[in-house]
Amino acid sequence: MSPQPQHASDPASRVAELRARIEDANRRYHGLDAPDITDAEYDALVRELEALEAAHPQLASTESPTRKVGAAPAGRFPPVVHAVPMLSLGNAFDDEEVADFVRRIRERLDREDLAFSAEPKLDGLAISLRYEDGAFVRGATRGDGATGEDVTANLRTIAAIPHALQGRGWPQVLEVRGEVYMARADFERWNEQARLHGGKVLANPRNGAAGSLRQIDPTLTARRPLSFFAYGIGQVEGGTLPDTHSGTLARLREWGFPVSELATVVHGVEGLLGYYRGIGEARDGLPFDIDGVVYKLDDYAGQREMGFVSRAPRWAIAHKFPAQEQTTVVESIEVNVGRTGAVTPWALMQPVQVGGVTVTRATLHNADHVARLDVRAGDTVIVRRAGDVIPEVVQVVADRRPPDAQPWSMPMVCPVCGAEVVREDGAAVWRCSGELSCPAQRVQSVFHFASRRAMDIDGLGERYIESLSELGYLQDVADLYRLTIEDLLEMKRRADERDGTTPAALAKSGVKAGKVASKWADNLIEAIDRSRDTTLARFLFALGIEHVGESTAKALAQWFGDLELIRRLPWPLFKRVPDIGGEVARALGHFLDQPGNQQVIDRLLERGVRIGDSHPPHPKLGEALDLATLLVDLEIPKVTAIRAAQLGTAFADAQALLDAPVHNLVTAGLPAETANALVAWLEDEAHAGVLLRGAQAQAELRARLPARPAQAAGPLEGKTVVLTGTLSAMGRDEAKDRLEALGAKAAGSVSKKTSFVVAGEAAGSKLAKAEELGIEVWDEAKLLAFLERHS
Ligand code: I6G
Numbered sequence: 001m002s003p004q005p006q007h008a009s010d011p012a013s014r015v016a017e018l019r020a021r022i023e024d025a026n027r028r029y030h031g032l033d034a035p036d037i038t039d040a041e042y043d044a045l046v047r048e049l050e051a052l053e054a055a056h057p058q059l060a061s062t063e064s065p066t067r068k069v070g071a072a073p074a075g076r077f078p079p080v081v082h083a084v085p086m087l088s089l090g091n092a093f094d095d096e097e098v099a100d101f102v103r104r105i106r107e108r109l110d111r112e113d114l115a116f117s118a119e120p121k122l123d124g125l126a127i128s129l130r131y132e133d134g135a136f137v138r139g140a141t142r143g144d145g146a147t148g149e150d151v152t153a154n155l156r157t158i159a160a161i162p163h164a165l166q167g168r169g170w171p172q173v174l175e176v177r178g179e180v181y182m183a184r185a186d187f188e189r190w191n192e193q194a195r196l197h198g199g200k201v202l203a204n205p206r207n208g209a210a211g212s213l214r215q216i217d218p219t220l221t222a223r224r225p226l227s228f229f230a231y232g233i234g235q236v237e238g239g240t241l242p243d244t245h246s247g248t249l250a251r252l253r254e255w256g257f258p259v260s261e262l263a264t265v266v267h268g269v270e271g272l273l274g275y276y277r278g279i280g281e282a283r284d285g286l287p288f289d290i291d292g293v294v295y296k297l298d299d300y301a302g303q304r305e306m307g308f309v310s311r312a313p314r315w316a317i318a319h320k321f322p323a324q325e326q327t328t329v330v331e332s333i334e335v336n337v338g339r340t341g342a343v344t345p346w347a348l349m350q351p352v353q354v355g356g357v358t359v360t361r362a363t364l365h366n367a368d369h370v371a372r373l374d375v376r377a378g379d380t381v382i383v384r385r386a387g388d389v390i391p392e393v394v395q396v397v398a399d400r401r402p403p404d405a406q407p408w409s410m411p412m413v414c415p416v417c418g419a420e421v422v423r424e425d426g427a428a429v430w431r432c433s434g435e436l437s438c439p440a441q442r443v444q445s446v447f448h449f450a451s452r453r454a455m456d457i458d459g460l461g462e463r464y465i466e467s468l469s470e471l472g473y474l475q476d477v478a479d480l481y482r483l484t485i486e487d488l489l490e491m492k493r494r495a496d497e498r499d500g501t502t503p504a505a506l507a508k509s510g511v512k513a514g515k516v517a518s519k520w521a522d523n524l525i526e527a528i529d530r531s532r533d534t535t536l537a538r539f540l541f542a543l544g545i546e547h548v549g550e551s552t553a554k555a556l557a558q559w560f561g562d563l564e565l566i567r568r569l570p571w572p573l574f575k576r577v578p579d580i581g582g583e584v585a586r587a588l589g590h591f592l593d594q595p596g597n598q599q600v601i602d603r604l605l606e607r608g609v610r611i612g613d614s615h616p617p618h619p620k621l622g623e624a625l626d627l628a629t630l631l632v633d634l635e636i637p638k639v640t641a642i643r644a645a646q647l648g649t650a651f652a653d654a655q656a657l658l659d660a661p662v663h664n665l666v667t668a669g670l671p672a673e674t675a676n677a678l679v680a681w682l683e684d685e686a687h688a689g690v691l692l693r694g695a696q697a698q699a700e701l702r703a704r705l706p707a708r709p710a711q712a713a714g715p716l717e718g719k720t721v722v723l724t725g726t727l728s729a730m731g732r733d734e735a736k737d738r739l740e741a742l743g744a745k746a747a748g749s750v751s752k753k754t755s756f757v758v759a760g761e762a763a764g765s766k767l768a769k770a771e772e773l774g775i776e777v778w779d780e781a782k783l784l785a786f787l788e789r790h791s
Helices: 009-034 041-054 096-108 183-196 207-213 218-223 245-254 268-285 300-306 367-373 440-449 462-468 477-482 483-498 505-508 513-531 535-540 550-560 564-568 580-593 595-606 619-625 627-633 642-651 654-659 664-665 670-682 685-704 733-741 765-773 778-790
Strands: 080-081 090-092 114-123 126-133 135-141 148-149 173-181 227-237 264-267 291-297 316-320 325-337 340-355 359-363 378-385 394-395 421-423 430-432 720-724 745-747 757-761 776-778
Touching: 009 041, 041 325, 041 619, 090 096, 096 291, 096 300, 096 316, 114 245, 114 268, 114 300, 114 776, 126 207, 126 227, 135 148, 173 207, 183 207, 264 268, 268 291, 325 440, 325 477, 340 367, 340 378, 359 378, 359 394, 367 394, 378 483, 440 462, 440 477, 462 483, 477 550, 477 595, 483 513, 513 776, 535 550, 535 564, 550 564, 550 619, 564 580, 564 595, 564 685, 580 595, 619 685, 627 642, 627 685, 642 664, 654 685, 670 685, 720 733, 720 765, 733 745, 757 765, 765 776, 776 778
Parallel strands: 090 316, 720 745, 720 757, 757 776
Antiparallel strands: 080 148, 114 264, 114 291, 126 135, 126 173, 173 227, 291 316, 325 340, 325 378, 340 359, 340 430, 378 394, 421 430
């Protein structure tokens, strides 16, 4: 753990110290959106203060932060006095505290069966939206609970917030409360772009949401991908609402507010804890960050009777999950060399529990990120681990830096092979220039190639790949298909010797070394052999091309259908595939332009790799194989879609355009500035070459297009399916592949859009969700029967 500062020992001084620290944290969190401690640390300080105030009542004060909500607004926006205060929630950190919460209500109301509305607690920013006669008139932050900030203009830019209420029956005045948040994928996308282009990297989705709402210029807020969930109400006048919270949520849905689909009604302590566990299991797969779940007594009459204690209602509580952010100390900054040569810095840290997992390493993304955060060895940092994302360092705690901490810089040579580390102009990534002569790149590329979702060579772990590479058996992935049983046995013998696992030691432990090794080698050779029969998508993914993940590889296979065709395409043609943009297309083009890579593909095919699912290109490609589209895809400065269309009409083909003098371009209707920019661009031989290759590739694609309409759509075309639980006859991945092959789209979470859920053994919250939403559920037998019928 990080070194903690010394605390005052007498209660009065410690209380004063805690109040000052908590108030400072409140100001940073609510007012400045720049927290310097994690939520867990904050919660611990508040708990300590509460305990001290309870043990020493003479120290209690109405001015204590334990009696207040948030922080007074920082004054950037006009103040808004909330007609009904925006409170905060008490917290429960374990089952016992939840049981106490329920017991207190049961005793005070003298009721046995208590119904609670339960919903996830989003990690966002609480806001209040005021509607008068159905029109959105004002939106405010929570502030200190009594007074917030008027951020109406910014809230109007969020698509999920209705400008006018839908349906009918709404009260004349209605205040809706809820949480503005940034979905994880939007946050990741935003940061990826920010890292690439030097923009503002957000520490976490919550800071992203809060910072976005505090922009003075609403057009800046509009650019941020923000979402909203409604979870309650404030002032209501001139109308009535249902007499339960769950009924109100349903009504809010009808009036056009997004309400969490995971909100539900449960009964008693068991119901609450079951909900907590179910959401806990689903947490990593949710599209947004949550820090717990909230339980609210469902009936308003009971809520009124329970009332409030200082800053929080007695009828609601937040049950917190283990924190996803923690502080720890960076021991050193190391770099990793990936399969594309990217040299990525990461932090080796003192072990710390984050979200229930011990973490010692966290990514620092790239050199710019390290520079932006100014992370140094010795620094106390905040690490974050959310969902299945790799833990990352998000912030340095500046005032805990040791005086001798030194700034970090990227090593000039690759720590693995000694080749120069270089950075392309304008790129964020530094690369080892050693390519396949760098053992790290070689090992990583083979490891990826052999992985389950790629060529699926079972039994070939990273350690063996390292040994095979060290001993010269593997120069590149194609060498896998030359390995013999003898090579493997020789490698294993030498590796065991090096690791001290001698045949004598094995014999002593009762293992028949020779037999075991030869069985292992037989199996591995068999697995390599099996992998020869593959699909185009797997093959493309296995090549480890930068930015080409599994879904891009599948899209390429689906749209172009043939490796030989893909191998010859110049980069702009890849942009014809939906969801492939310039960056991915250029990475693909760059990979295929390297003679070394083409030779590896040749050798793989020579050594027996067979792609079994080649087919003609997707007929839709035929819709945009013209000169104008090519010119747009080439991203030529000043050549917009309109200008490209003019050129496409004026010139018969790419060669005619290349031959045209500048005045012909102007005659074709191009402004002089655009014509000059185009001529300057075409003067570069590489540009002219890619234009001509693009035109030839278009012609080839046209020739390959199927003469008649595409094959009939798969039986699951347009269906969205979610797989959950354990399937015994095949893995979930295989089931997913087979359903996708029949046209289905696989999703990670259940929503109203899900067509059906395949539920194996021990299916949990996703199954419960499907049942709750009335979505069709298939058991494994039904899945197998369906696949059998459509195989
Ligand atoms: O901060 C909050 C998050 C979520 C809440 C809340 C909530 O319900 C799902 N509900 C209340 C009543 C309050 N804060 C005060």
